[in-house]
Amino acid sequence: MGPIGVFDSGMGGLTVLRELRRRLPAEDLLYFGDTARVPYGTKGERTVRAFARQDASFLVNRGAKLVVVACNTASAFAIDDLQRELPVPVLGVIDPGVRTALQRTRGGRIGVIATRGTVESGRYQQQLSAAVGPQRVLARACPLFVPLAEEGMVDHPITRLVAWEYLAPLRDAGVDTLILGCTHYPLLKRIIGEFMGPETVLVDSAEALAEAASLTLAEAGLQRDPGGPPGRMEFYLSDIPWMFQEAGARFLGHPIDSVQTVNVNEADWDGHLDLAGKDVS
């Protein structure tokens, strides 16, 4: 009856944590953000797989009963490794996102926006194409969305211009359902929605993932009594970045009280990460 462990390349996965909190309020939640090595979305497959293994092992070593890969890029490259290797169930954000998109599309024209790594992996495209055919699937890398979201420029003319540049081909192709294939993108939902228009369904994998987590726990008999006392949340980061308080509150929806740092430099490469044990306000 340990916590649900959630990892991400950085702070973006807090949007997933927020949904888990809402859907499963009695569960303890353990978050690891690899802020020392963020981002993953620009990096190669081998690197992302190695990082994801370490991140997941850290959560398992701290007692996680379920591991949630909140990062789309890590889900794209490492979910098979993790599901094969870890002794607990592992959920990524891609399958729930695909499932939701297929449920909600009307015309069967589905777009995906994501990091370059996630797009290059072809993971979303393969799964969607199997259902609706490859001509009806359009994926596009939006590399500037991550820094714009991290800078908090969620309602800024520059972000509108960037959105226009990235999203025009998707709108022109008549996409009716758009998967936000990166945990940072829900912060830009308003601007993306404005540009795509009210007809386009935006799929935020976090909601579908929280649903999947609930089902997985129930099936495995690992769910806490939903009427029980509220669960605890613990935060671990491999670096305390500049402005992390602001960024944390933006992604999580409320301030983070305290966080502990994990020293990835002292990790041994079976994936165990030593805690520096430093408490940061």
Add this chain to the structure above:
Amino acid sequence: MGPIGVFDSGMGGLTVLRELRRRLPAEDLLYFGDTARVPYGTKGERTVRAFARQDASFLVNRGAKLVVVACNTASAFAIDDLQRELPVPVLGVIDPGVRTALQRTRGGRIGVIATRGTVESGRYQQQLSAAVGPQRVLARACPLFVPLAEEGMVDHPITRLVAWEYLAPLRDAGVDTLILGCTHYPLLKRIIGEFMGPETVLVDSAEALAEAASLTLAEAGLQRDPGGPPGRMEFYLSDIPWMFQEAGARFLGHPIDSVQTVNVNEADWDGHLDLAGKDVS
């Protein structure tokens, strides 16, 4: 008579390598880009210092006779550590940049644009203020410039808009000399120059650093015969990022023929980094 070792958080330091090549064509050059953990500019001091130690040790272990810290953020946080600990001379990009700015300013109003980490370190501001007084120094973090340069958006309306947003306070303050305090920024020189106007001197630390490297080698009697055969260049990266060929050519000015990967995951924490020995194209 080993190589000059140059490290950076990623590919941006290739702008420094290019200047070293031009100034010291007979020297062998050894480059390490920590592309697996890039960027450094958003990360905290402790993390940057730990990374910089590892990066520099890698170069020394491969025989570098001089270590050049091409990354401004690493220079800001780690130059004192490295100069104290390493058995070879160490040059950062900040001191040469400051020196050049002080030589070239007419009115003594000096601006610095850099990553958040470099600005927070206060390193440029302290050194400049000591010479011209704190009221005449203005530093500004420009976090979106790095992803814009990496995306190759060096002549793009979005970049113009971002430049306007970041640089207006510097122009309004009457800055006559502007230090480009990040190795990525020389790629945006044209747009920055257009906005600041022809009266403003733009200081690219790379040129001043290559000059300082030449002097340091000459003083230590480590300089190769400038009339000798052209030196070799070797490239090591901790990750092969998406589009690294394009990015490499952009920063270096010509294509990179081959690169070897360094597996930071197999590093021992005395700073020795094992080579994966994988040759990429």
